[in-house]
Amino acid sequence: MKFCDKIIEYSFYTLFFFVPLIFAGNTSELFELNKMWVTFILTIIITTAWLTKMVLQRKIFVQRTPLDIPLLLFLISQIISTLFSLDSYVSWWGYYSRFNGGLFSTVCYILLYYSFVSNLQVKHVLKTLTVTLISGIIVSLWGLPSHFGADPTCFVFRGSFDTACWTDAFRPTIRVFSTLGQPAWFAAYLAVLIPLAMVYALKYTTKNLWNVKLISYIGVAVLFYLNLNFAKTRAGFIAFIIAYVVFWALIFVKKILSKQLFLRSFLFFTGVFLICNFFFGIPLDNFYKFTLAGIQESYLAKSTQQHTTTAQPKPIQSTPPSQPQPLATSESNITDSGVIRLYVWRGAIDAWKANPLFGTGVETFAFAYYKFRPAGHNLTSEWDYLYNKAHNEYLNYLTTTGLFGLGTYLAFIGLFLLLFAKYLFFQKEQKITENQKQKNMSQTSDNNTKFYRIVTIALVSGYISILISNFFGFSVVIINVYLFLFPAFVLLLEDRLTNKSFSFGPFGNTDATNPYQWTLIGIFILCAGYVIIGLCRFWYADTKYALGYNLDRVGNYQQAYPLLLAAAQIEPREPVYKDELSINLAVLAGALFAQNDTTNGTQFANNAIALNDDVLATHSNDVIYWKNRVRLFYTLAQSGHSQQAADFAEALKAIQKAYELAPTDAKIAYNLGVLYGQTGDIPKGITVLQETIKLKPDYRDAYFALGLFYHQMAVDSKNHVINPELQQKAIETYQYILSHLFPKDAEAEKNLKEWQTQ
16 A cells, blocks of 8 residues: 555655646647646546555545535536537547647546545645745746747757747747747746745745845746746736735735744745846736836937937828728737637637537537637737637636536635635634644644644635636646645645545455455556556657658658658547548559559548548537638649549538538638539529628738639639629729739739730
């Protein structure tokens, strides 16, 4: 049994140490996928050790906690939502590449919660927090150099100590993300850790201020705070500020520190953090003018203005009032994230209204949102992005799991906070100490009792920061680990757990382990091994898929084919692999047709269609798969496939289905209009394209296709104008492109000159 306890204990240390750190360059998603897989495997190991321990003890022991009912109800809500999901497979695993949030991950988090409270004690909580801080230090040291142009991740991937390995979408010199994958996730992570670092600094605060441990923990807190600033995430920074205020307010109200020590500590940390902001900036734009860089810019601007002669007034540029303009906040047309979130939130609420009780299914936001996506989203810079999360954890639960799911999730969180408030304000300190003595935990001194209490306050402060950052984003693996495990830590530190177990008797009462027990233990180990091997196969399949996917994107379809085929064979249930393979086969079929290899080309084409049919037979609510079906048949239709007319017809059916699932997606509407025209129904194509430019008034391609269709309707087979009215519409459409959208559009200019001379 001691061996089982050690496995459980060190597996938890491994979990808290490695999950924030782990990433891999050969998977389809570098960060979250690998963190989730580590969590899956460690949960299986911990649970198996726990089950083995119960068998050896001849009793089932699951620690009862005050949070049992909301946790059970939350789990039931996730199960029901999965059963009635738009896609149960996705609901079980989670959205591909994320995985966090699927039913499997939720089961793991709840198992981790009960495993910890049932097997570990206060000393293990403190060791786990130490491991957490050590991991945080490594993560922060890993991320810090990237702000200055030297990213260790690039050194691992390419052997170059710079930031050249990242695309423009990832700019660590502007927004640091370290090993967390995104600046917002990194900021949320650091907001949790800073109160813990301050707690340990307070622990070693003495009359002699300068001691090594105190200085070390102050340095850790400053390191975390600098990285928080360099992440430049408003939500994460605001979450930290609120957590910071809560932390010091609770310490002050409960008088845990003397007034002198409280004031000295509070002013010191606040002063140090403000100094960091002054020299290194702050993620809140309104306060930038108070930083050194802001003051310097202001001084230079005033100095320049004093030495500049009176400038000529600039002409006021107007835009046609009939055409709404994109909601951009800079010259680069990057829409403010707050504007985009409001559109996503509105669509999430509308999707929930259509499925109020149990939602659309766990982790099916990518399917649910697009049917209710506000048309205004097309005016943003992220108009063609795929949104698989609501960018608000609570709305995400509301949309995908309904009132039942969100209600039980909030009940779990709310009850935990209420219990903490009860323990903090309505429980005498002496009673806690007596309970600890009765349980033989230790003869804790008053200082240790205060330390436990201040650690509890830090944990809850960090927990509150999670709730706030989740309001403006969504949880990731390590954040969900904290969300479910921090309540367990608090309950142990506050000594709020009583032992309740249920014995069972098929093994008798002798001390010797009998064959029945060994058989049951063997079954548990075999089952755990089977699941872990399955997870490893899945991860390995993803590495094949990732390389094949990337080769497809650079046009190396022939090299990608065996990799994608291997991924689909290793994990045949995963639709993502089969979908990508079907596209790959369609392109290769086209290449074979071009070489007059009709036999092999037809075989590849048929295999591509069969794979796509198989995917859509069980995943028909995913608009991405329908869009890829359009691409598949369009590719075959243009490749010399003998069934060209049938291919165009299938492509048209697929885009119609995609339009049904995403009626406000301007790109889908555009493709539908184009396909109507290419299949001979130009009037219908014109009608759809007219609707498309209403959805997105700045859509150049839609205007271009519309003008082309007007022209095709206006001329006869000899290119003579037979309908001057439509010809004039074609000319006006291209004139609009040149005057309002792309003044140097060479294609539009060329066609316009030809049409004006006809």
